[in-house]
Amino acid sequence: MTLDPLQTLTLAAAILLLGRFLNGRIGVLTRYNIPQPITGGLAFAVLTTVLHLGFGFDIDVSGGLRGPLLLAFFATVGLSADLGRLRAGGPRLVLFLACVVPFLVVQNVAGVGMALMLDQHPLIGLLAGTITLVGGHGTGAAYAQIFSDTHALSGVAGMAMAAATCGLILGGVVGGPVAQYLLRGRPTLAEGGAQTSAAGPGEAAEVTTESTIVTVALVMFCLLAGGWLAAMMADAPVALPDFLWCLFCGVLLRNLLAPAVRLPVNDAAVDLVGGIALALFLSMTMTTLRLWELAALAGPLLVIVAVQAVVAVLYAVLVVYRVMGRNYEAAVMSAGFLGFSMGATATAIANMQAVAGRYGAAPVAFLVVPLTGAFFIDLANALVLTGALALPVFGE
Template identity: 50%
Template structure:
């Protein structure tokens, strides 16, 4: 076994991100469909690691304990760049996005339950292949898997939950770009490549006309981001025993929003470009490590019926995003970007949704409303709505009582 130290693991992840960037820029189909760099490079690493383990008898172990911190750091940075004044402009779209999301949560679980019935699986496995792991992600999947193992005696449920959540990240990152690109071609939509007017919400490396961020601005942004982690973690600990459990990243994001919008009145001014770069790096490292540590042998062994269920869920989510979400959001360029984001957190996580949008705006131009609506929906609202829907479904006799 090859065991990588923390520094070596970060180096490997950085190399994977570089390779992913090279491949997505030089391979036409990857560039055309705006597949995020961490998805491409990380999956390539996972395949090579699987082949090395299978044929060479050598396994690679990475140190990934930094992953939760990276994810929290990313959401803290999202909060620190969230200008709530833009909500007045994005308000109608936010309401429309929610109106599209609520029935989707019910329908996604209905699809999972239907597939579980067709495959002769426990109904709870349908929810596991539904919003528990696809919208809820690894944290929600782990929480419900523990409950199902303890109270419903479902074998290997934790491995299946983690497999489903991880594959959801992959599928959400893979299909989001193609959906948006198809919508833009079909409806002849185009963004503006004038990134100076973006309000700080597109890929920071494209703001060529703006003055570069300084070392001092990076230090201030890093300080604010770590304040978000500390305060957010403390708030999460305070409400740990609440009836409705909210994820840690929600509190980090909320702290960032408070600092960003209240700090202006106290003389605190953050450089959004520096904050965005910190957040983008954190997100890329998180997704890269997640893809690199995907255990393909475990997936192949455990996820036969689950894979079929996820393929159906992927098709359903892509069609829903293209035909329902896009139309409810005014059928314009911003709607196409948000449709890609919808695939991201409808199958994977809010982080995947943001990665989809970043990949698209890097190529086509900024979408400032999308970068307000999607994080607010994905962080503040979708988890609460998901808990309500799941609690209602599990209470049904033919679902949780079997």
């Protein structure tokens, strides 16, 4: 059975509703911040596996809309990067970045090393490295498509989703206990001022039809300009992925063009459009998951992700906590670091909220960690991965 683009989009929407239903009924899914498209997609994958193994019935979907939706999501990442607000993090933001960026190399070395030890393709190590664990489901799906096209690796989209989901759970599990370990016997804050988020103080602007239309128009412009730049630079010595060009265009639009023409960018509308694009993209990607094709790689993949969790914990305790000052704020930042180094920025914030809810506010952590996880880490990760993929070991 083959679905056309409209039918595929409808299926993706149904998977989102299924994920919402399951997350609402199964508390552990909400507790560990499992995305609704992943929950619904895994349930759909179980159904398709039963249909395939039991009845020989397969469902093939159209991939025509997946690419534009992914590019739209990364365009909103760029549009959310207000450089004026990013400067508010000050020296602590720079110091935290100095801790985090080297970890990207550490995580990829660990992933590739484990993949080679387990007799897997080295690209599987990158897939279970910063591609999915730092980059998350969206970045994992993007690179999985690239690996599938350039190296003919089967089942990589499903592996990317599995690795990102496992990382998301582990990042939420280890963050709180590690912060508790770091705080043992040390003074904490009984109470403090209001927490500061990446969006800055104050309430977010209301999402209106006009602000949403402006956001959609900016996103579409990013897609066109990003695609044009990617085509122009296709023969460059180092070729950047299309989605990175769209992200760069979003940054330029937000910080140069929009202020010049007095075009307001509504952060809430940007988050809304980006969230919809990513949710639909992930749902469509999950419709391609073939569990029976992953059986041979399930064991090695889980082993690599488990080792990555140990590496992240050691790095948080031995590097992040010490460099950031060995104090309460440093412990909260370490919990946040484990959230986005293994899962997503949302997981990082959930980890920090759990610690701050018990011990008191950590305003610096709530400013620095979301800024790093929401923008800088994705940009640094893309550059690190671009350099890594140029190495001979990945050309096989």
